[in-house]
Amino acid sequence: MMHFFAIFFIVIFGIAFWIDLKTCILPNWITLSLILMGLSFNVMNTNHFCSIQDAVIGLFIGYVFIRFINFIYFQLQHQDGIGQGDAKLLGAIGSILGYQMVFPVLFFAALLGLIYGLIITRHQSEKMSRAYPFGPFLSVVTVVIIASKTFF
Secondary structure, three states, X not given: OHHHXXXXXHHHHHHHHHHHHHHOOOOHHHHHHHXXXXXXXXXXXXXXXXXXXXXXXXXXXXXXXXXXXXXXXXXXXXXXXXXXXXXXXXXXXXXXXOHHHHHHHHXXXXXXXXXXXXXXXXXXXXXXXXXXXXXXXXXXXXXXXXXXXXXX
């Protein structure tokens, strides 16, 4: 059963990666499905990634933290700095892996995003003012964690 859920999560995060990379949008059908499946998985499966309490706290922390960062950015720049789909996606990650993994995932996703942004701007002679989707980096880090916890 654990492998089925892991493969499901990896496929859905792969779809999220692709859609966000191409459109800069994380559709609700992806993020909300991941939240519901993450909570369900951690309730029903004995080989879960975390307890249901940790999953609910992870959902809350992941979502609220991104919303809070965007609130601060909006107050300073008078525009959104991160999409609400990213907040829902990090909440979904918290609901799957638990609150303990929210900040490590966020850190490594931000690091990957920074490296990607630096490479792109260097090769395209662009300024850093262009917006890049964050969901692909959250997805990659999460897939690596899920795969390592499940298959290795």
